[in-house]
Amino acid sequence: MTTAGSRTRKGEQTKARIVEAALELFRESGYDDTxxxxxxxxxxxxxxxxYYYFKSKEHLLHAYYARIHAAHAEAAAPALENESDLHKRLLGVLKTKLEVIEPFHRFSGLLFRTAADPKSPLNPFHEDSAPARQEGTQLFARVLEGSRVKIPKDIAQKVPHLLWVYSMGIVLFWLHDDSKDRARTHALVEQSSELVVKMIKMLSNPLLRPLRKSALKLLNEIDV
Amino acid sequence: MTTAGSRTRKGEQTKARIVEAALELFRESGYDDTxxxxxxxxxxxxxxxxYYYFKSKEHLLHAYYARIHAAHAEAAAPALENESDLHKRLLGVLKTKLEVIEPFHRFSGLLFRTAADPKSPLNPFHEDSAPARQEGTQLFARVLEGSRVKIPKDIAQKVPHLLWVYSMGIVLFWLHDDSKDRARTHALVEQSSELVVKMIKMLSNPLLRPLRKSALKLLNEIDV
DNA sequence: ACTATTATTTGAACGCGTTCAATTTCTGGA
DNA sequence: TCCAGAAATTGAACGCGTTCAAATAATAGT
Structure with a gap:
């Protein structure tokens, strides 16, 4: 054991040094070339x-994930401050997301590889990612709450999570987007967000009640 | 050039031998352990x-994919034979897909992890996967053609490919599905396919023309 | 049949992520 | 202060995917 007062054994300093070195190199040359x-x-x-401190190369990236998450939460806050238009709120959050993750596009290979591996704790749908998932969902709940759009009660509980899944889809597209300045993803965000808002507003239409009910039943059955 | 009559240079036999060896070992021990x-x-x-015949180990898996797809195309044929109801046609194709890929679910972690990497030739959105992508799209074009549902002309060209993307989403969900007998995925397939068909039928509604136009504009701008 | 060209085949070599037995350094109790 | 055990550190070694210059076999033109 370490002395009572000292919060860090020597090893933790070494570990920190390794993380910093890794992040610097990743930033500089990308994951594969590091x-x-x-x-x-x-x-x-x-x-x-x-390897005494990190079981594998991929484990070195956990620190990075945490940073991305924190950065987005912070960057998105201003966009929600003084805005009540749902589309603008949603767009603000998604755009800041793109801004925040842009420097990490070169990692996309690894990001999505781990993200897609059902067994990886980094997978957004994995059990271990429940906190991140919840935070993401809450962010979109805030996006909705701050607007003046009314959501039908029956599906109100589902929408924030669906928006989070939608944002995951955006990220998936972004991962594959090699267009200049990520132009395609930006087009996708701007136009799909408009569509999404249109659909949300349409959902109150009595004509669409059957559709809404079908969707709700689906969501319940697949336990989303 | 090869002699007039002979259809295969020597190399093609060698190539075939390598593929067969690879598939046998993949089946036996999985991808990573081969x-x-x-x-x-x-x-x-x-x-x-x-390596003279296959640029990388992953390229060897294209053969595997090709077989899966061929098996699926064959298995799905009966479901398209004497059926004109769009929902039943779509459902048939998706269900046979689940049946065909089920034996590979235990390899999914290994096999599809690499497939998810945007840089991996196995990725369905990768350049090298263009043939597989096209075949998949064609399958869904057939699903539509055989039904009596009318698709608005403006979007007719896009729908098959969108259905293929939709089916990729199903597969992605399936990858993460550890429920007994893949019950959640089957629920998803049954109900989402119903929804999809409803939406396709709705698309002709003049009321939705603006929505359709927005969606079309989106698709064109993001070059899908 | 001879030759130039192209297609095929080889095996050594490289750099990588990872493992591990061995060594050194640290730490807490006698 | 000393020492046993734990923590930290080392560097060689392994097996892997991949590359490549060189060697060999097949082919087409004369």
């Missing part, structure tokens, strides 16, 4: 030592 | 020679 040997050297540590 | 050296040896060929 070798564990380079990370170790950059941290002033032996190769084997890096 | 080494290129084992494939080469199993095919009675040198390691380098395998």
């Amino acid at each position: 070798t564990m040997r380079a990370v170790a050297q950059n941290a002033g540590v032996s190769l084997g030592n890096a | 080494t290129m050296r084992a494939v080469a040896q199993n095919a009675g060929v040198s390691l380098g020679n395998a």
Whole structure:
């Protein structure tokens, strides 16, 4: 055990040094071109030592995920401050999302690889991601609450989560988008958000009640 | 050039031998545990020679995909034979898809993890997957053609591809589905297909023309 | 049949992520 | 202060996917 007062054993400093070295190299050269040997050297540590603290190269990215998440939550706040138009609110959140994640586009391979692996704790649908999922859903709940749009009661509970899934779809598209300045994704965000808002507003239409009920039944049965 | 009559140079036989060796080993031990050296040896060929015919290990899996798709196309044919109801046609195709891919669910972590990487040639949205993508789209074009549902001309060209993307979404859900007998995915297929058909039928409604136009504009701008 | 060109095949080599037995450094109790 | 055990650190080694210069076999033109 470590001394009573000291909060960090020596190892935690080393671990921090390795993380910082890794993040710097990832930022600089991307994930694939960053070798564990380079990370170790950059941290002033032996190769084997890096593996003493991180089970694998991918595990080094957990720190990154946390940073992305925090950055988006912070960046999105102003867009919700003084705005009551639902479309503008939604658009603001999605645009800041794109801004925040843009520097990480070069990681897309890894991001989506882990994100798509059902067994990976980084997977947004994985059990371990429940907190992140919940935070994301809450963000979209706030987007809705701050607007003056009325949501039918029966589906009100589902919509925020559906918006989060929608945003995951945006990210999925973004991952594959190699257009200049991510132009295609920006077009997608601007226009699909408009569509989404239109549909949300339409949902109160009595004509669409059957459709709404079908959708609700579906959501309940697949346990989303 | 090869002689007039002979349809296959020698190389194509070698290539076939390598594919067969690979598929056998994949089936036996999964993707990750099958080494290129084992494939080469199993095919009675040198390691380098395998790379002469296949740019990478992942390229060998295209053959696997091709077989799955062929199996699906064959299995789905009866469901399209004597049926004109769009929902039943769509449902038939999706259900047979689930049946065909079910044996691979246990490999999904290994197999589809790499497939999800935007840079991976296995990714369904990757350039190298264009043929598979096209075949898939054609299958859904057939689903539509055989039914009596009228699709508005402006979007007619887009719908088959959208249905294919929809089916990819189903597969993505399936990957994460650990419910007994894949019950959640089956619920999703049954009910979402109903919804999809409803929406397709609704699309001709003049009231929805603006929505249709917006969607079309979106699709064109993001180049889908 | 000879030759130039192209297609095929080889195996060594490279750099990578990862593992591990061995070594050194730290730490808390006698 | 000393020492046993735990924590931290090392670097060599392994197996992997991939590359490549060189060697060999097949082919087409003369």
